[in-house]
Amino acid sequence: MTEQKPVLRLEGIVKTFPGVRALDGVDFDVRPGEVHALMGENGAGKSTLMKVLAGMHQPNEGRILIDDKPVVMTNPIAAKENGVILIHQELSLAEEMTVAENVFLGELPRKRFGLVDWKTLDDRVGTILKQLNCDFGPRTRIGSLSIAKKQMCEIARALTHSAKVVVFDEPTASLTDSEKVVLFDIIKDLQKDGVGIIYISHRMEETFKITDRISVLRDGAYRGTLNTAETTEDEVTHLMIGRTLDTSNGTNVSNRGEVKLSVRNLSCGNLFHDISFDVHAGEIVGFYGLVGAGRTEIAETLFGLRRHSHGQIMLDGKEVTINSPVEAIANGISLVPESRKEQGLVLGMNCRDNMTLPQISDLTQGPFVSGGAEVDIYKDYQKRLEIKAPSWRSIVGNLSGGNQQKIVIGKWLSMKPKVLIVDEPTRGIDVGSKSEIHNLLRELAGQGYAIIVISSEMPEVLRVSDRIVAMYSGRIMRTFSAAEVTEDSLIHAISGLGGTDAAA
Incomplete structure (x- = not known):
């Protein structure tokens, strides 16, 4: 990429809160048509820096320049007027309002006497939703949508403005694989229009796939900028956390004890069918599959949030009845849900x-x-x-x-608990904390816990699991041991290719 003058520069940004220096003289810039990743551990200062840029926080020192001209972001409206759009990691949507009302919130098109021009509103939002390949319309109530679809509505907001800089804060945390493809296409279109993209994500794979440069913060301070094509994940990680990660599998099969949980021919409506597997004391069984495969629904059924229509659940060899979380807890089953902030x-x-x-x-x-x-x-x-x-x-x-x-x-x-179920253990967590959570799960298995891990990240499920249950469309396709599984064989299984397995 031919080096251009930055469309945005942050110079010497300092932000303090009572007793905390959250940002310590941070420099950052983004060029027109560039995707510039901002990385760091949770608490490194990324979100604080972006809130300063978006006018949500006022810096104690430093300045912001747009097209080489100093600007003051007194509030989010001022930021938007200067061409800066922030797509928040935390959804900020009005649940009882429609998609269209949320997308143009505060800027609804008007007719004479201040009346809302609903036709113009629906037409504009309909065009944007079509661009995003959304399967819902402008009049859909936000509260009826899944988390992933709500995230697409947040992204739709950015497409309503002639932006100079768009900040994506963990945009793929809740998106399906097909929705990620649409998002990356949208980012490419914004690049072609000369928009500067700031991309914040804990997912190294996608960061290396779509970005041009990577800047790193640690402990509120700027640690350096790397050209994506010229660096490695290890180099970025070391810059982020100041140490080398332990990425060994550390599998623990030799310590496997008696069967703690046994599931036989479990079904729940159209969500999953004839599910059979065992989990031993001292073992981690990973569940992997595409969105809609039924993994989370199995966890919710074992925890009593759903009622199964057929099959048996046995703990320590005895059949148990679980129709509520109270009964699950009483029987020794605990669930760490996939959304810690909303459910945990x-x-x-x-x-x-x-x-x-x-x-x-x-x-x-x-x-x-x-x-x-x-x-x-x-x-x-x-x-x-x-x-x-x-x-x-x-x-x-x-x-x-x-x-x-x-x-x-x-x-x-x-x-x-006798059985610990952990759904998406590291969603939205930085690489250093991910390693800590993975090591913790291995330690818990070593202490004799029977653990089920559900993850949409293949490297994670490969790293922590002693056995992996591959699911497709509500059924178990195959169960792998840690020794035999490969990425290719796992992808083959979750794609619905081949026959189904018997009980694990």
């Missing part, structure tokens, strides 16, 4: 209260909860899981993604 945590509560929430009735003395017992439980698992938080009083929503995930895992480990 109360973000406004502190660390201690989140950790002890499922067992609050057991910690009650008369009309009062034993705060001391709660603190003891939190401190125990904070030490075991190496949770980094200033104190038990810290609000969970202020922690990094990796530490939030450890809170959820600790919450369910404190229930002393």
Whole structure:
């Protein structure tokens, strides 16, 4: 790419909060038609820097230049007027409003006397949705859409403006593979129009696939910029975390004990059919498949969130009836859900209260909860899981993604489960924290836990699993041992090619 003058420059940006220097003199730029990745661990300062750019935070020092002209982003409207569009990682949609109303929120087209021009609105949004290959219309209520489709609505907002810079913050975290292809095509179209793209993602594979340069933050400071074509994942990772990761599999099959969970011919409506598998003490069984394969639905059924229509669930050789999460917990099954922020945590509560929430009735003395017992439980698992938080009083929503995930895992480990189900254990977590979570899962297996891991990332399921169950369209296609599985054989199985396996 011929080097051009940056369309955007951030120079010496400093941002402090009480007791914290979140950004320490950060420099960053993006050129027209370039995709520039901004990487770093959770808490490195990426989101803070982008909020400064988008006018959500005001810097204590430094300046922002658009086309070499200093600008002041007093608020998000000012940022938008200067051609900067931020697509948030956290969805910011009004659930009860339509897709069209959300896409043009605050900028609805008007007719005479201030009335909304609904036809123009629907036509504009319909064109954008068609461009994104969306299978829903402008009048669809946001609350009825899946997380992935809501993310496409966030992306649609960026296409309503003549942007100079578009920031994508973890845009593929909830997208299917086909939706990712559409997103990458949209990014290419924006590049052709000379738009500068800032791309924030924890997924190395896609970062190396679509970006031109990679800049790294660590501990709020700028650590360097690399040309994507001239660097490696190891080099970027070392720049991000200041150390080399342990990426060994560390499989633990030799420590496998008795069968803890046995599932036979389990079915649930049209979601999955005749599912049979075993999980032993000291073993991690990974479930892998395309979106819609039925992996999460199996986990939800085992945890009592869904009722199966046929089949058996056995724990320690005895059949159990599970029709609710209360019954699942009582039988020793715990579930770390795929969306920690929506399903696993109360973000406004502190660390201690989140950790002890499922067992609050057991910690009650008369009309009062034993705060001391709660603190003891939190401190125990904070030490075991190496949770980094200033104190038990810290609000969970202020922690990094990796530490939030450890809170959820600790919450369910404190229930002393026989079987731990972990759905998407590292979604939205940086590479350093991913390694910590993977090592933690291996350690838990070594302690005798029977663990099910559901992941949409092939490297993850290959790394942590002793056996891998490949699913397609609600059925088990094949079960692999860690020793025999290959990427090609796994892809072949989850694509529906070949026959189905018997019980694992």
